[in-house]
Amino acid sequence: MIFLTSILLLFIYIFLGTALALLLVLVIESLIKGHDISTGKEALSALAETIQKYNPDAKTFYDLGCGRGSLALRLKKKIPRLKIYAIDNSAIRIFFAKLKNVALRRKINFQKQDIFHTDLRNADLVYTYLWYDTMPILEEKLQQELKKGAVIITNTSHLQNWKLEEKIITYPKPSKTLDFETLFVYIKK
């Protein structure tokens, strides 16, 4: 009996130790790389409506910088027909995203990759929620790679040189300086 209790305790210690280590890595990475903020509930609903409005027949959706996959997993539940590719350069965030993907059986393609190395030629929809300084470089990649008619939806940060189709404010307290949780819609011409 004492032997069995010791084995059980050992397993509990190993489990808690691993969970704590993973949590610590997540915290350290957030400090180094910046927070993995997830798209809010209102913005997610607006995103789903925007997809149906601008590209109801879209097949492929790319979440560029997917973090721990929360947006991709929730969107797949809302629009199951979409084939979702979710990319992030953080191995630990992709690890957690893949765990949730298996647990929830959502069949999303999570990939650990730099978004600037992602081939976007078959994308019907592209979504980003990235820092402002990433956008000017991304703008050029989108311009070069996306097919005509592809729809780009950005959250908070936006594209400077593209013609804006629509701006959707989803945060209850709009700010004059920061477009927090505001969606910007563009179409590749």
Ligand SMILES: C[S@@+](CC[C@H](N)C(=O)[O-])C[C@H]1O[C@@H](n2cnc3c(N)ncnc32)[C@H](O)[C@@H]1O
């Ligand atoms: C604010 S989170 C957005 C998460 C998710 N898209 C959402 O809306 O809920 C931004 C993510 O972009 C990732 N990221 C930033 N630059 C990247 C790059 N060059 N390649 C891949 N991922 C990147 C970060 O690691 C972070 O997890």
